[in-house]
Amino acid sequence: MQKPIRVWFEKTGAAIYISHLDLNRCMARAVRRAKLPIWYTEGFHPHPYLTFPLPLSLGVHGLREAMDLRLVEEMPLDEVKERLNCCLPQGLLVTGVTEPAEKAKEIAFADYELTMEAPGADTAALVREALGKDALPVEKKTKSGVKEVDIRPHLQGLSVETQGERCLVKATLPCGSSLSINPSLLAQAVTAACGQPVKIVKTVRLRFCNAQMQLFA
Incomplete structure (x- = not known):
């Protein structure tokens, strides 16, 4: 057995x-x-x-x-x-x-809460401006080398909450076998888009979801 x-x-x-x-x-x-x-x-x-x-x-x-x-x-x-x-x-x-109930390979997305900070700036405003752009290009390491990838179309469930000088970003990121976006990659893209350093000071992975955006079980 x-x-x-x-x-x-x-x-x-x-x-x-x-x-x-x-x-x-x-x-x-x-x-x-x-x-x-x-x-x-x-x-x-x-x-x-x-x-x-x-x-x-x-x-x-x-x-x-x-x-x-x-x-x-x-x-x-x-x-x-x-x-x-x-x-x-x-x-x-x-x-x-x-x-x-599901196999591990059926995991396609992960929900995150990211506490972000841009020292000396209105972090929430910077992040909202960056995430509001049509494109968020960033260099991503792949099996074939480093490539520039626009991650904006792959970001879902985005929201930004002000937390004093910091902000809380909620995001659903792909983490399947065909495409995976690490939260650090999102921070790099935001930094590039707003022209000044924006760093993640706390990352919380809340849950996994399958390709239908349902809770992975």
């Missing part, structure tokens, strides 16, 4: 500085300590089979991250959640455990 399950978790606080490799190790230790009946890889060095549909970049907060694994015995999903949370460090919190 191999029953796939999907663990939903938050990565916040000091945990945002845990690299993806260390996150993998941390989760593997938690799984062992929780004594979950999960499937191990075969070979000379068996280890817990864990996969992350879309790894989170270092320093980014994640509120609905996913980790897939397989159980080899029946266990209530609520118990999986409770056991894991007893073994995880501060900043990592399991919020739910479900049976996967």
